[in-house]
Amino acid sequence: MRTRKTKLGRPTPSDVSAGLVTGLFSIPEGMAYAAIGGFNPVTGIYAGVVPTILGSFFARTVLMVTTLTSAIALTSQSVLSGARLDPKDAGNVATVAVLAGIIMVALGLLKLGVVMSFVSNAVMTGFSTGIALQIITGSLDDATGYEPEGHNRLTQLVDWLIHAGDWKLTTTLTALVTVAVWALVRLVGKLEPVSILIALVVVSLGVGVLAVDVELARDIAEIPAALPHFTAPDLSAVGTLLPGAFAIALVALAQAASIGPTVPNPDGTKSSVDGDFVAQGIGNIGGGLFGALPAGGSMSRTGVAVGAGASTRWTGIFAGVWLALLVLTLGSLAERIPMPVIGGLIIVIGCELIWGRRKDILLVMRTSPLSAAAMVVTFVATTQLPLQQAIVVGALLSLLLYCVQAARQGGLRGLERGTGPGAWRFTEPPARVGPGEVVVLFYDGASLFAEAPRIDAQWPDVSQARGAAVVLSLRTAPDVPSSVVLKLLRRYARDLEQHGGRLYLAGVEPGLAQVLRRTGITAELGEDRVLPAREEIFRAQREAIARAERWVAEQRESPRPGGAE
Numbered sequence: 433m434r435t436r437k438t439k440l441g442r443p444t445p446s447d448v449s450a451g452l453v454t455g456l457f458s459i460p461e462g463m464a465y466a467a468i469g470g471f472n473p474v475t476g477i478y479a480g481v482v483p484t485i486l487g488s489f490f491a492r493t494v495l496m497v498t499t500l501t502s503a504i505a506l507t508s509q510s511v512l513s514g515a516r517l518d519p520k521d522a523g524n525v526a527t528v529a530v531l532a533g534i535i536m537v538a539l540g541l542l543k544l545g546v547v548m549s550f551v552s553n554a555v556m557t558g559f560s561t562g563i564a565l566q567i568i569t570g571s572l573d574d575a576t577g578y579e580p581e582g583h584n585r586l587t588q589l590v591d592w593l594i595h596a597g598d599w600k601l602t603t604t605l606t607a608l609v610t611v612a613v614w615a616l617v618r619l620v621g622k623l624e625p626v627s628i629l630i631a632l633v634v635v636s637l638g639v640g641v642l643a644v645d646v647e648l649a650r651d652i653a654e655i656p657a658a659l660p661h662f663t664a665p666d667l668s669a670v671g672t673l674l675p676g677a678f679a680i681a682l683v684a685l686a687q688a689a690s691i692g693p694t695v696p697n698p699d700g701t702k703s704s705v706d707g708d709f710v711a712q713g714i715g716n717i718g719g720g721l722f723g724a725l726p727a728g729g730s731m732s733r734t735g736v737a738v739g740a741g742a743s744t745r746w747t748g749i750f751a752g753v754w755l756a757l758l759v760l761t762l763g764s765l766a767e768r769i770p771m772p773v774i775g776g777l778i779i780v781i782g783c784e785l786i787w788g789r790r791k792d793i794l795l796v797m798r799t800s801p802l803s804a805a806a807m808v809v810t811f812v813a814t815t816q817l818p819l820q821q822a823i824v825v826g827a828l829l830s831l832l833l834y835c836v837q838a839a840r841q842g843g844l845r846g847l848e849r850g851t852g853p854g855a856w857r858f859t860e861p862p863a864r865v866g867p868g869e870v871v872v873l874f875y876d877g878a879s880l881f882a883e884a885p886r887i888d889a890q891w892p893d894v895s896q897a898r899g900a901a902v903v904l905s906l907r908t909a910p911d912v913p914s915s916v917v918l919k920l921l922r923r924y925a926r927d928l929e930q931h932g933g934r935l936y937l938a939g940v941e942p943g944l945a946q947v948l949r950r951t952g953i954t955a956e957l958g959e960d961r962v963l964p965a966r967e968e969i970f971r972a973q974r975e976a977i978a979r980a981e982r983w984v985a986e987q988r989e990s991p992r993p994g995g996a997e
Contacts, residue, residue, distance in 0.1 A: 440489075440744075440745065440746070441699065441744050441745070441746070442744070443744060443746035443750070444743050444744065444746070446740075446741035446742070446743055447741075447742060447743055447744055447746040447747045447750055448746075448750055449740065449741060450737050450738075450740035450741045450742040450743075450747045450750075450751075451737075451742075451746070451747045451748070451749070451750025451751040451753070451754050452750070452751075452754045453626055453736060453737075453740040454497060454733060454736050454737045454740065454742075454747065454748070454750075454751035454754075455480065455750070455751040455752070455753075455754030455755035455758060456626070456629050456754070456755075456758070457626065457628065457629050457733065457736050458477065458479075458480030458484075458499060458733070458751065458755050459477060459480075459629075459632075459755070459758065459766060460628055460629060460632040460769075460774065460777060461476075461500075461628065461732075461733070461781070462476035462477040462478075462479055462480050462499070462500055463476050463477060463649065463766065463769070463774060464476070464571075464774050464777055464778045464781065465500050465501065465502050465504075465505040465725075466479075466500065466505060466725060467571075467574070467652070467771075467774055467778070468502065468505060468506065468566075468567055468570040468571055468778055469505035469506055469508060469509035469519065469570075469725075470509050470513075470519045470520070471505065471508075471509065471519050471520060471525065471725060472520050472652075473649055473652065473655065473766075474654075474655050474656070474723070475522075475525055475723060475724060475725045476500050476505070476725060477655070477755070477759060477766070478660045478719070478722065478723045478724040478725075478759075479499050479500035479719060479724040479725045479726075479727045480499045480500070480733075480751065480752060480755045481659075481660060481719070481722070481724065481752045481755050481756045481759070482660065482715070482718045482719040482721075482722045482724055482752065483498050483499060483712075483715035483716060483718065483719035483724050483727035483752075484497060484498055484499050484715070484727075484748050484749075484751050484752035484755070485715075485748070485749050485752035485753065486498075486711070486714050486715040486718045486719070487499075487711050487712055487714070487715035487727070487729070487748065488711075488745045488746075488747070488748025488749045488751075488752070489711075489745065489748075489749060490707075490710060490711035490714050490715075491707070491708055491711040491712075491729075491745065491748075492692075492701075492702075492703050492704040492707030492708050492711065493691055493692040493695065493697065493703040493704075493708050493729070494697045494698070494699065494701070494703075494744060494745040495695050495697070495698070495734060495737060495738055495742050495744075495745070495747065495748075496688065496691045496692070496695065496708060496711075496729045496734055496748070497729070497730055497733040497734045497736075497737050497747075497748050497751065498688075498711065498712050498715045498727050498728060498729055498730070498748070499727050499728075499730050499733050500724075500725050500726070500727050500730075501684070501687060501727075501728060501730050501732075502563060502564075502566075502567045502781065502782075502785070503559075503560070503563045503683050503684075503687060503819075504680060504683055504684050504687075504725070504726050504727065504728055505725060506563060506566050506567070506570070506819055507679060507680050507683045507819040507823070508525075508528060508680055508725060508726050510676075510818045510819040511528060511673065511676030511677070511679060511680060511819075512524055512525075512528065512673075512676075513818075514676065514818050515669070515672045515673055515676060517669060517672070517673070521666075522663045522723060523663065523664065523665060523666035523669070524666055524669060524673075525663075525720070525723075525724075525725060526663040526664065526665040526666070526720045526721060526723075527665040527666045527667075527669045527670060527673055527720075528673050528676065528677050528680065528720075528726060529716050529717075529719060529720025529724060529725060529726045529727075530665050530716065530717050530720035530721065531665075531670065531673055531674055531677035532677045532678075532680040532681045532684065532713075532716050532720075532726045533712075533713040533714065533715070533716025533717035533718075533719075533720060533726075534713065534717065535677060535678055535681040535713070536681050536684070536685060536709050536710070536712050536713030536716060537709070537710050537713030537714065537717070538713075539681070539685070539706075539709050539713075540706045540707065540708070540709030540710035540711075540713060541706075541710065543706050544706070544709075545685075545689070545704070545705030545706040545708075545709055546705075551686050551826070551827065551830050552803070552806065552829070552830045552833050552834070553792060553795075553796065554796045554799075554803040554804070554806045554807040554810075554829075554833065555806055555807065555810045555826040555827075555829050555830045555833070556686065556826075557789055557792040557793055557796055557807050557810075558806065558807035558808060558809070558810030558811035558814065558826070559810050559811070559814055559822065559823070559826050560785065560789055561785075561786055561789055561793065561807075561811050561814075562585075562810065562811045562812075562813070562814025562815050562822070563785070563814060563819075564782045564783075564785035564786045564789070565585050565586075565589070565782070565786075565814075565815055566585055566814070566815065567778055567779075567781060567782035567785065568589070568778070568779050568782035568783065569585045569588045569589050569592070570778070571774075571775040571776075571778035571779055571782070572588070572589075572592045572775070572779075573775070574603075574607075574647075574771045574772060574774060574775025574778070575603070575604070575607040575772055575775030575776050575778075575779055576592070576599035576600065576603055576604045576607065576775075577599060577600030577603035577604065577772075578592065578595055578598045578599050578600070580592035580595070584815055584816045585815040585816075586815050586816075602644055602645060602646055603646055603647070603772045604772075606635065606639060606644060606646050606770055606772035606773060606776070607772040607773070607775050607776035607779070608776070609635055609638075610631050610632075610635045610772070610773045610776035610777060611631075611776050611777075611779070611780055613630070613631040613634050613635055614627050614628060614630075614631035614776075614777065614780055617630045617631060624739075626736075626740075628777055628780070628781075631773075631777065632769065632773055632774075632777060635770070635773050636768065636769050636770060636773055639770045639773070640768060644770070646770045646771065646772050647770065647771040647772070648767065648768055648769065648770055648771065649766060649767050649768070649769045649770075649771060649774070650767035650768065651771070652771070654767065655763050655764070655766045655767045656763055656764075657759065657760060657761065657762070657763030657764045658759070658760065658763065659756055659759065659760055660722040660723035660724065661722065661723065662721060662722060663720075663721060663722065663723050664721075665720065665721075679819070679823045679824075680726050681713075682823055682827075683728070683819070683823060684712060684716075684726065684727070684728025684729070685709055685712065685728065687728055687729060687730075687731065688708060688712060688728050688729025688730075688731075689705055689708075690731065691708075691729045691731055691734055692704075692705060692708065694731070695734055695738060698743050698744070699744070708729060712727070712728050712729060715727055716728075732781075737751065793807070802833065802836060803833065806829045806830075806832075806833055809825070809829060810822070810825065810826045810829060813825040813826070814826075835880060835882045836882070838877065838878045838880045838882060838883065839880065839882035839883050839885075839886060840886075841876070841877065842876065842877025842878055842879075842880065842882075842883035842886060842887070843876060843877060843883065843886045843887055843890050844861045844873050844874070844875060844876070844887060844890040844891070845858045845859070845860075845861065845873070845874045845876050846858065846859035846860055846861045846862055846871075846872070846873060846874070847859070847872040847873065847874050847905065847973075848872070856970065858874070861873060861890045861891075861892055862892045863892060863893060864892050864893035864894075864895070864896060864897075865892045865893065865894050865896070865897040865900045865902060865928075865933060866896055866897070866900065867896055867897065867898050867899055867900060868898075868899045868900055868984055868987070868988060869897075869900045869901075869984075870900070870901050870902075870903065870977060870980045870981055870984055871892060871900070871901070871902045871903070872902075872903045872905070872973070872977060873892075873902060873903070873904045873905065874904075874905045874907075875904060875905065875906050875908065875909055876908060877908075877909075878910060879909055879910050879912075879913035879914050879917045880914055880917075881914045881915075881916040881917070883914075883917065884914070884916045884917060884920055887917065887920055888920055891920075891924050894924075894927050894928045894931045894933055895931060896931075897928055897931045897932060897933035898931060898932030898933065898987075899932055899933070899984060899987035899988060900928075900932075900933040900934075900984065901933060901934045901935075901936060901980035901981075901983060901984055902928060902933065902934070902935050902936070902980075903936045903938055903973065903976045903977050903980050904921075904935065904936065904937055904938065905938045905939050905972075905973050905976075906937055906938065906939050906940050906941075906944065907938070907939030907941075907965060907969065907972070907973075909940075909941070909944055910943075910944070911941060911942075911943025911944050911947070912943065912944075912947065913944065913947065918947070918951055918953065921953065922951075922953055922956065925953070925956065925957060926956075932987075934961065934980065934983060935957060935961065936957075936961045936962075936963070936976040936977075936979060936980050937957065937961065937962045937963065937976070938963045938972045938973045938975070938976035938977075939963070939964075939965045939966075939972040939973060940962055940963065940964050940965060940972075941964075941965050942964070942965075945962065945964060948962060960979065961976075961979070963975055963976045963979075
């Protein structure tokens with residue numbers, strides 16, 4: 433396969449500064465996302481080093497920043513806990529990250545980026561909203577000092593509210609002050625992209641100066657002032673983690689698929705979902721070998737980079753380099769960050785995710801009851817089931833939605849001559865084919881098996897079709913139709929033949945023509961009744977109609993039983 437050569441271009445001063453802002457932002461957000469997944473916070477920070485550098489180097493969406501996201505962290509935690517493996521074991525983390533990376537690279541090389549288009553907006557909205565709720569409920573303990581109980585996220589949220597009297601005062605106040613500082617900083621437009629970072633630094637300094645007694649990051653894990661070191665995957669866990677790694681890859685790729693259309697390349701080049709798959713996969717393989725959690729294209733981190741002035745892929749590369757330098761020189765200071773500060777910021781992030789989805793939620797609710805139901809079911813599944821199972825539920829719902837919509841739209845349409853020369857207009861298919869008539873039909877669908885009942889009900893009755901012909905235009909039919917649709921076509925052709933009529937197929941593309949030959953339909957009809965598609969759209973249709981009219985005229989002059997010649 434031919435691969436596109438990556439163009440680095442020249443870095444600009446704005447890339448250097450935007451990279452610094454993005455790298456700084458990766459410290460609190462990386463720690464927060466790792467914490468809600470039960471991982472060592474340093475693995476979240478490391479996810480902004482090697483994966484970000486490699487992802488930016490190879491990405492076809494040049495401003496996309498590859499790093500840890502909340503959905504990836506929670507899915508990774510769900511996969512490891514489902515496999516009964518310790519999420520804080522470096523070998524387990526390396527294994528799941530490298531596996532996810534290999535799967536991403538394979539999907540990209542196989543050009544399967546189109547698969548992401550089958551994940552409907554309704555399902556993705558329900559999944560993202562459920563993830564946001566998981567983010568919020570997963571940080572309630574850090575933010576208030578009370579760990580809610582319950583078998584799912586919704587009951588945990590209710591339990592947390594009911595036991596407000598059990599919240600620890602100093603912990604809760606620290607989280608509230610953090611949210612307040614964040615909100616005030618956002619009022620200054622230019623500081624909005626780094627509001628989370630400023631809130632983290634200001635409140636952390638205040639807690640240290642006032643000696644407030646709250647839990648610190650060092651109480652959970654040590655954050656060394658060192659670069660990530662090589663970590664070998666645990667090969668014994670490969671078989672156990674492979675299915676879960678596929679789920680992680682799908683979540684990461686589904687999130688990143690929206691970045692290309694939203695953030696166009698400044699240099700005018702076209703982005704590529706498949707190329708971005710490969711870039712994220714390479715980032716995960718490299719990152720997994722150097723202490724990072726699984727990563728993917730992050731819309732929020734990409735937004736920070738763009739808002740800070742990113743103009744080339746060098747922004748992501750500089751972000752990873754800056755973060756590595758910050759960890760190397762100031763890593764020990766990160767241990768002093770209060771956990772209520774991280775908890776408060778995580779709640780902010782979760783609420784922002786829900787607020788950011790409000791328009792999508794309203795759009796889905798107003799689109800159709802079926803789409804709304806798919807969104808609600810996916811949301812409930814995300815809050816009730818392990819995420820790798822919720823992903824499967826969402827994928828199946830997306831497939832169901834596609835089939836239902838295709839079945840509703842697919843079917844037959846009548847064609848009648850319009851008033852102008854060569855003009856045609858669509859009509860409802862006629863109820864029956866009369867003797868000596870030439871009826872023209874147009875197939876409009878994706879040839880899915882779900883369309884079969886609708887097509888079967890739309891065929892015109894042929895009980896009075898002696899000496900009549902039906903011309904069926906297949907110009908828009910796919911190269912590989914459903915076998916059920918082919919069965920309907922063969923049965924209708926035979927019924928028409930038995931009642932003294934004929935079926936003509938017009939506008940048959942080469943791929944479909946081969947299928948018709950292999951299945952014997954062409955042999956039954958005769959080569960002269962299967963007309964290939966022409967460059968001129970209605971030419972094959974006109975030729976088929978002309979042949980049908982000649983045959984009908986012949987039958988009027990010299991009718992023969994069964995319509996045979």
